[in-house]
Amino acid sequence: MTRDLRTRKLLALALTFTGWQSSEAVYVTSRQNSNCRLLRSDPEWPDQQSWSSLNASVNGRLIASNPLGHVCHDPTYNEVACDALKSVWQFPQTQYPTAPDVIIPIFQNRSCDPFTPESSPCLLGPYVNYAINVSNADDVTTGLKFASENNIRLVVKNTGHDFLGRSTGAGGLSLWTHNLKDQVFVPAYESEYYNGSAIKLGAGVQTFEAYEFAHQNHVRVVGGTCPTVGVAGGYTMGGGHGMLSSEQGLGADNALEWEVVTPNGTLIIATPTQNSDLYWALSGGSPGSFGVVLSLTVRAPADVPMGGANLTIASTGVSVDTFWQAVNAYHQLQPNITDAGGSSGWILTNNTLNIAYISLPNKTQEQVTSLINPFIDTLKQLNVQYALNTSYFDNFYDHANLYLGLPYGYDPSNVVEGSRLIPRSVVLDNSDGLTSALRNITSDPRFEVLGVSINVANGTNDPANPNVPNSALPAWRDALLQLLISGYWDLEADLSTNWETQSALTNVQLPQLENITPGSGSYINEGNFQQPNYQQVFYSENYDRLLSIKQEYDPDSILYGRAAVGSDQWTEEADARLCRT
Ligand SMILES: Cc1cc2nc3c(=O)[nH]c(=O)nc-3n(C[C@H](O)[C@H](O)[C@H](O)COP(=O)(O)OP(=O)(O)OC[C@H]3O[C@@H](n4cnc5c(N)ncnc54)[C@H](O)[C@@H]3O)c2cc1C
Missing domain, CATH: 3.40.462.20 (Vanillyl-alcohol Oxidase; Chain A, domain 3)
Incomplete structure (x- = not known):
């Protein structure tokens, strides 16, 4: 099918769409060998022992999803907690600290939010089933391998701010990078392209944290006008604009060095001179498409009045x-x-x-x-x-x-x-x-x-x-x-x-x-x-080059995101199941 035809097919689906159905329905069809990622209701879904082994291999860092909204639904309803949750649901700081929750309501699909009746169940629906609270490259490699071997949809999530819902997915195993919070000031970063002060940001560092750390070191960095977006996550990988952009460029313009685990589980560094094709693609192109980022080093020039x-x-x-x-x-x-x-x-x-x-x-x-x-x-x-x-x-x-x-x-x-x-x-x-x-x-x-x-x-x-x-x-x-x-x-x-x-x-x-x-x-x-x-x-005009880099680093299309480069190889069915087109 040509790209145009596929696009039209996806659009036809998208434009008539009025929400995803629950993914909790029982499916009896075998999916292991099909073109679709598994949902929990499939017979081939990994058994409890497999998940326990995964948990052991990431040192207990596997989190089974229990969305925040569960306090508003039987059998775990709690009136006080539910009222409190309702009053803050529309603020990003409510959802970003948790593994499964996402911020934008259309991708919550009312599966487990505080505004549906107490008697309606809290369903995972479009939320991931599990998340690995990533602490290092080994956690990422283990998660990639498990998802790949078991035909599980893989998701990468940092803060869950994404307006395209790219950081959640039904039946998903999420690599949750939010707690990679290290920041290192580099007073004299040296390279062919940049000599000057820089900051190495862990993949979970948010704008407000980067601004504060930069301030302490008398420098500045480009971040969002929403202080809670993740600088080294989707923000810089998608471009990234902010208050300093006319002075200092987009977030992507300030990227110096990415530390990234590629979908085949290899930890590499991407700079303008080392793995430069990957550097180019990661800097501004298509978040979550080429690998799992552990850190990003950015230009951090002297502070300004x-x-x-x-x-x-x-x-x-x-x-x-x-x-x-x-x-x-x-x-x-x-x-x-x-x-x-x-x-x-x-x-x-x-x-x-x-x-x-x-x-x-x-x-x-x-x-x-x-x-x-x-x-x-x-x-x-x-x-x-x-x-x-x-x-x-x-x-x-x-x-x-x-x-x-x-x-x-x-x-x-x-x-x-x-x-x-x-x-x-x-x-x-x-x-x-x-x-x-x-x-x-x-x-x-x-x-x-x-x-x-x-x-x-x-x-x-x-x-x-x-x-x-x-x-x-x-x-x-x-x-x-x-x-x-x-x-x-x-x-x-x-x-x-x-x-x-x-x-x-x-x-x-x-x-x-x-x-x-x-x-x-x-x-x-x-x-x-x-x-x-x-x-x-x-x-x-960047699409074709981005796609060829995607095919080089992720030939099996492990990383999927809505409207991401290469995503037209996939479609989300009415039950939110991800299937190859
Ligand atoms: C309220 C609000 C205000 C905003 N304000 C601005 C703004 O001022 N300027 C601006 O430019 N943008 C802004 N945005 C958009 C923002 O840049 C995007 O939502 C961005 O995707 C957020 O990245 P994140 O990592 O925080 O979010 P997430 O939802 O966690 O991730 C977004 C994407 O990045 C991928 N990703 C995250 N972490 C990693 C990782 N470690 N490795 C690989 N892939 C990863 C995810 O898979 C997903 O595709 C705003 C968004 C919101 C909701």
């Missing part, structure tokens, strides 16, 4: 057209901010623009004000009310803390989402088209748009150390904005109601941004898992 601001405007007292003129004026300001090495992040609804941060490295408060002034002048002319605050810190950490709210941040996880990279030329030359699309998108009250401005055309912007080619989506280099369309997932509502929102995202909302940005693409880590033509949209 930071100027900052936040600003809120509302449509109160002005016409709808005037409000949208103000929104457009903010978009037009972004080249000034990004070309000065800065970035901004905001939330746009149909009547508010909440500019959560403007981050300007090496700028004083006065310089921040003068950079923003053209926009403020427009607001005054339009009679739009605003509230502006500015700040100055002599280091990045305090700036990030003020605007992002370290350690956990403010991002809720009860969303469906997809995104589009908006080239600078579109913002400057087709502002009417952009404004019109955003007006339409936000006219549906289920949706808001999260914007980020960025200029990563020149990568790390470090004259002393050259950029290294990587597999981040090339459309990043022309982008001025990353616009993420975020749909509200109602935790109390039934699945079909929320899947309607997902459907609207795919079929109505994202196409409006695609129509005004032909030839651009979408950042895979904040992409729509139902993205049509995803090979082009998420990978573009």
